[in-house]
Amino acid sequence: MALTPTLSETLARARADLRMGLPVVLEGAERLALVAAIETLSPARLGEMRRLGEPELALTARRAETLKARAYDGDLARVALPDGASADWLRAVADPKDDLRRPMKGPLLTRRGGDAGLERLAIRLAKSARLLPAALVLTVADAPPGLTWIDAETAAPHLDALPELEHVVTARVPLFHAEEARLHIFRPEDGSDEHYAIEIGRPDRAQPVLARLHSACFTGDLLGSLKCDCGPQLNAALGKMGEEGAGVLLYLNQEGRGIGLANKMRAYALQDQGFDTVEANHRLGFEDDERDFRLGAQILSRLGFGSVRLLTNNPAKIARMEECGLSVTERVPLKVGETRFNHHYLLTKAAKSGHLL
Numbered sequence: 001m002a003l004t005p006t007l008s009e010t011l012a013r014a015r016a017d018l019r020m021g022l023p024v025v026l027e028g029a030e031r032l033a034l035v036a037a038i039e040t041l042s043p044a045r046l047g048e049m050r051r052l053g054e055p056e057l058a059l060t061a062r063r064a065e066t067l068k069a070r071a072y073d074g075d076l077a078r079v080a081l082p083d084g085a086s087a088d089w090l091r092a093v094a095d096p097k098d099d100l101r102r103p104m105k106g107p108l109l110t111r112r113g114g115d116a117g118l119e120r121l122a123i124r125l126a127k128s129a130r131l132l133p134a135a136l137v138l139t140v141a142d143a144p145p146g147l148t149w150i151d152a153e154t155a156a157p158h159l160d161a162l163p164e165l166e167h168v169v170t171a172r173v174p175l176f177h178a179e180e181a182r183l184h185i186f187r188p189e190d191g192s193d194e195h196y197a198i199e200i201g202r203p204d205r206a207q208p209v210l211a212r213l214h215s216a217c218f219t220g221d222l223l224g225s226l227k228c229d230c231g232p233q234l235n236a237a238l239g240k241m242g243e244e245g246a247g248v249l250l251y252l253n254q255e256g257r258g259i260g261l262a263n264k265m266r267a268y269a270l271q272d273q274g275f276d277t278v279e280a281n282h283r284l285g286f287e288d289d290e291r292d293f294r295l296g297a298q299i300l301s302r303l304g305f306g307s308v309r310l311l312t313n314n315p316a317k318i319a320r321m322e323e324c325g326l327s328v329t330e331r332v333p334l335k336v337g338e339t340r341f342n343h344h345y346l347l348t349k350a351a352k353s354g355h356l357l
């Protein structure tokens with residue numbers, strides 16, 4: 001041990017490798033596979049992988065549904081590569097941007113039988129690298145040297161577990177809405193994004209605290225985008241905490257409901273083609289909401305809060321908090337920032353995701 005990387009560190013490396021277009025090695029109980037993310041796979045690396053054998057394309061069942069491909073593995077599909085399939089072809093299958101212009105990618109031949117555990121892990125890694133959820137998977141007898149090597153049996157449960165968070169630092173930051181405010185930084189030990197807690201005043205830990213779990217939205221929070229209600233919600237939540245003189249706002253770096261900013265922009269481009277926010281996520285191969293709210297519950301309890309008055313319109317958030325052992329004594333509605341550009345988005349969230357209007 002000592003200087004050799006831990007499983008968390010190896011997975012963090014794997015995410016970085018996939019983002020750069022470098023394959024990683026997954027070692028399962030019965031086979032070994034080279035795995036590359038389709039989004040970043042170069043023609044040269046594809047050529048090299050094809051030289052070593054017959055790779056397959058792993059897609060989520062959500063993406064397969066749009067492509068009319070059968071997903072025999074339940075949550076995913078393993079697609080056989082047609083002769084001469086190029087990196088561009090793979091990219092077009094993984095990325096829905098031209099689906100309407102070029103609908104016929106298939107028929108796609110999908111595999112059934114056998115174990116899809118490594119493919120499942122491959123997609124999981126691509127998602128955690130915030131790439132399109134699609135991977136090239138090649139079963140090999142042995143792997144080329146120098147690639148990051150992952151033990152699949154231990155990695156899969158590790159990716160599902162909540163990473164430990166280190167409370168890195170706390171400092172005072174006077175805010176427009178509340179001069180007495182402190183920012184706490186929390187750093188996950190798995191090398192993923194840091195999350196922030198903004199504590200307003202000195203909330204009494206023995207009482208339910210006014211709390212908001214805010215998910216990062218670069219476009220809404222920073223640019224003032226009118227396409228969602230995030231910016232006004234952020235402002236209104238801090239405003240209310242300022243008025244009451246106490247509260248805690250978690251700023252969770254789960255951009256785009258956990259799919260990352262690049263994928264959220266892909267979803268926006270699909271919305272310009274007429275799909276709603278939920279359909280766009282599905283066409284990309286994601287679930288409606290890929291966030292992990294356990295993080296928020298962990299941060300609140302690390303700060304000493306056991307019960308909250310939660311500012312939200314999302315009943316699922318309340319349910320998640322209670323599952324994590326946090327008591328939600330009250331839901332405080334947060335309805336601000338409706339525009340003609342987000343009216344339909346808000347209606348979709350109410351109709352499909354259970355948000356309260």
Ligand SMILES: Nc1nc2c(ncn2[C@@H]2O[C@H](COP(=O)(O)OP(=O)(O)OP(=O)(O)O)[C@@H](O)[C@H]2O)c(=O)[nH]1
Nearest residue numbers: 215216217228254255256257264267277312313314
């Ligand atoms: N994937 C995707 N993410 C979006 C879209 N619009 C906003 N987001 C993200 O959604 C998150 C905010 O979630 P919301 O659904 O607005 O609200 P909520 O957190 O579920 O519920 P509230 O507590 O009521 O605000 C942020 O991470 C945004 O970046 C979209 O069209 N697609």
Ligand SMILES: [Zn+2]
Nearest residue numbers: 217220228230
């Ligand atoms: Zn937003």
